[in-house]
Amino acid sequence: MNLKKYFVRALHRLQKGPGYTYKELLVWYCDNTNTHGPKRIIKEGPKKKLIWFFLTLLFASLVFWQWGILINTYLSYNVTSSLSIGFKTMKFPAVTVCNANPFKYSEVKDLLKDLDRLIEAALERILQPMPGNSSENPSLSLNLKLWNQIPLVLIDEHDKDNPIILDIFESNQTVGGKQTPVGNETPGSALPALCPQCSQEGSDNCTYRNFTSAAQAVTEWYILQSTSILSKVPLQERIRMGYQAEDMILACLYGAEPCNYKNFTQIYHPDHGNCYIFNWGMDEEALNSSNPGAEFGLKLILDISQQDYIPYLSSAAGARLMLHQQKSFPFLKDQGIYAMAGTETSIGVLVDELERMGYPYSDCTNNGSDVPVRNLYSQYNTSYSIQACLRSCFQNHMIELCGCGHYMFPLPEGVNYCNNEDNPGWAYCYSSLRSSIRHRQICIDSCKETCNDTQYKMTISMADWPSEASEDWIFHILSYERDMSTNVTLDRNGIIKLNIYFQEYNCRTISESAATTIVWLLSSLGGQFGFWMGGSVLCLIEFGEIIIDSLWITVIHIISWCKGLKQKRARTRYPDAPPTVSELVEAHTNMGFQHEDAGAVPRDETLPPEPGTPPPNYDSLRVQPLNVLGPDSDAE
């Protein structure tokens, strides 16, 4: 019993709160809290009390609702963008120049000899559909081995159900390929030139790739064949066959400083052969440009020697150039532009930068290390870009499915490029992969864009160059400088002038910043709480304290209830149960709350009028219940 008594006392001491009942506690809280609403509930008359009670409830729920909205806003990680435009000293972009034609025809003629003769003969057949009047003699020397791997055919679809497939070189035997070959049908009833298709091992599994134009068909066919041939040539040899820097770059001027072909870094690009990059920043520091205008930019004179083009490979003539960031790989097919021969092309550059915040604000990558695709372009020492990722992804798929790499993309270790001899079905495999939407989607999904995206917006203008009056001496000097000969070896069809410079406003930067920071969140939360209820964090702590207090009260109640139960059992002979703690406390303390009850009025009247007494101080009242309780527990 002693222990129990001691325990109860200890509880009381621990509690030391503002009251022994919930009501008392609440009244105390309302009177003393710093939040604005509850005080009014206590202070006002009965009608207003009710109003204030509901107002406080309403405001409290408003606060919680708004807090929910604010926290949601914060967790959505919005960003705001700020835009700045102006001129500042910036790194001059890396400039890649290539010839649209990858190799000098004079160098690759031997390799492509068979192919060229084949295509010439094929064209002859196509253009003169009557086989009788064309002479059959030159076709004797044709290398039909190449042809048989990927033949070029004509499909006559006058009769839709039975398309007649006409192999150009075996026109005598008209193949009535009824059902087997129809891969993608062409409902056009005319006679389109339909082209190669690639057999997989046997001739049964064939699909025909249809073209509506013979020109396209011939070009595609030639590209397929020539890639296969050239992929067998070692890289060194291919570089030698391409255009050399000293032949291509005739003059170079950066700002006021002269430069020459040695300032360019050579890179082998599968589409365009040898490409030369100015200011790539791989070995030395990138150049800065601190002035706008053509005078302070890069001026180049290029020779593309159009006479030496491979006739069937590329039909467009000109230089291909691209502006890109330092240490990034130039993807000329995507972002490159043409410069026409015989013209001066001026390119005003505006650097459009986009700086984004990474996770969780937006889904982008800083250096590509978190992208699940092996970056094959890292062998060039270049930085990650989305184009590199997509191409690597394609090449990885290609190696996986076809067993060899495509000639246009870099190779991983231990894999070879596809060629017709080692991988006879590669063309078929490649075409199906290329047209497969599913594979593309996989690549799009797995690649992420970079967080800092720089684009070069170009304003392109052109003029004829050289002018008729100056033509003679310009050609003369340039020829002399290149070959040390007095003969003019250049002509209008091969010469290009380029001016690349910053515009007056050379940079536009869009940078992201978090719209909602933790500071923003806190001040907004505080603002809401303050606006509706005048509360602060301390008020929350107060509230927490009250909850702890009420917990203590609950504990005390439970204990005394348990005690009461025991007493009941122990003293069943006593008919009247002793008053519980709460009853006693209530009887003494909550007069302030009961006056509005109808029953309370008479009781009020019984009390002696005490005009001068101050409002009940709950601290002093607390002593009273203790005394009441004391004897009660002591009596036990």
Added chain:
Amino acid sequence: ITARIKRTLPVRGPQAPTLSELMRWYCLNTNTHGCRRIVVSRGRLRRFIWILLTLSAVGLILWQCAELLLNYYSASVSVTVQFQKLPFPAVTICNINPYKYSSMKDYLSELDKETKKALETFYGFSEGKSKVRRSVDERNSTGSEFFKQIPLLKFEDFSRTVIDLHSGQKRKIEGSVFHKDSSIVNSGDSNDIIGFQLCDANNSSDCALYTFSSGVNAIQEWYKLHYMNIMAQIPLETKEKASYSADDLILTCFFDGLSCDKRHFTRFHHPLHGNCYTFNSGENGTILSTSTGGSEYGLQVVLYIDEADYNPFLVTSTGAKIIVHDQNEYPFIEDIGTEIETAAATSIGMHFTRSRKLSKPYSDCTETGADIPVENLYNKSYSLQICLHSCFQKAMVDSCGCAQYAQPLPPGAEYCNYKKNPNWMYCYYRLHEKFVKEQLGCQQICKDACSFKEWALTTSIAQWPSTVSEDWMLRVLSWDKGQKLNKKLNKTDLANLMVFYKDLNERFISENPANTLVILLSNFGGQLGLWMSCSVVCVIEIVEVFLIDSLSIVMRRQWQKAKKWWNDRKRERLGKAPQAGDLERQGHDNPVCIDEDLPTFNTALRLPLPQDSPLPRTPPPNYSTLRLETAFTEQLPDTLEAGQH
């Protein structure tokens, strides 16, 4: 009874007897900081400083909150870049020359003859030199009358003497002179000014004279005027037939690595450009999309531009015009088309940007155009351009009675032609003048659209076909075309066009509201809390105390004054109650004026007061601070008792 009533009265709350008491009570009990300091402070200076500080805090709060309110409708911009599969835009391709000259010969021969005659008369240019060698039918057409009516005129100085093309006579002309380019060039010093005169058909003295500093412009403008007249009379089917067919225009087509043909193109008849062909118009419900950037995966087309069949007066440049637009947009080729050169490969790299503005109240833009009082004549989604054109066409139909040829027809109207509307040209020029000077109100009515898609184009040109591939390329392309055309193609008849995505990054620029209501309230709360630790509760308090309570006090005092006055009078005159008093009492006694809470109190006061009460005006104060000081607590013990509990 009195005691009982008083007891049941709700005398809680600030029932202070005077206004100053009420203020004092408020200052001591309010939740806002500052007020309490005023009351508690001792010394005049200190109190004054606190009053000043409190007032300035209130001022600051009002200022800052007003600022917050004013900035409520501001927008912040966010730019997101997303890498994804992009829908390929619609690409509309037109030949610059609208109709084959050979097939329009019948309609235009009269006009051409007239033009040649003008050239010969004014410039001594004879037919023989030009390579135009078409025989002109010597047909008499009804139109020739009209050509005479609006002839080209040559002005001599500024004496308003003109040489008529037909009569060759000099005559004086009347009318206001419009210099088409007077603002740019001072044409006064030129001897030969060419122009034409448009007169109101009903009132021939009202004429407008259009002059040009160069004969090139004058002749083209004049030709176009008559050309539109003629075209307006030709039915659409005939015009479509006279224009280029898809087979004529498109030689080869390649999209996304696959061959395409004329079935992928939708014909669209443009009044000024004839038949245009839209690739990927989305007409059959599917919109092509690209999942790879780069020139190989875009659209590659070789166009056949039949230069020999061009109209020599209507168009003076050769090539094609293309426009990249959204499937729902109307292609305004004549306004924003890009021209494509022949004998060249034009490579167009696209970069896709989508923008969204916030509509009202943030900015004045329209989402669908439904709120614009201009009927959309084009069957496409709203754009500013569509609105302006529709607005002009509407004004044209209203004031001239017929529709302009270059824009679609509103319901119930028909195109202008000089047979039915002899007056339309004059009317049109006048109206156009007004439109350009923004007098028609179109520019004010039309708003820009809230969301739009934009494809930024980077155009570059390469020589095509290259000298070494020219030979086989032309041969094969001729063979492709071969079935219908038996001549070898010339490279100046061909144009190669590549349209592709440079990258698949979609840039989405959107405006977001910078403030929401939640944030605005938070900011209010922050301001209120910072300066005065105030909240909505304080605001309610202020309303309660300063409006309701002080009003009631004022009312009460007035009532008491009136009553006292009434009693005094009564006592003085004994029974002679004046009428004026009645009226006055009614004014104060009006129960409607008095606050809900108070009638009970007032009725209580109206009751006959106990004889022993010396000061009837003071009601029982019930708040703790006053309780100690008031002298009459003992007067109403019951109510006080209730208050305490």
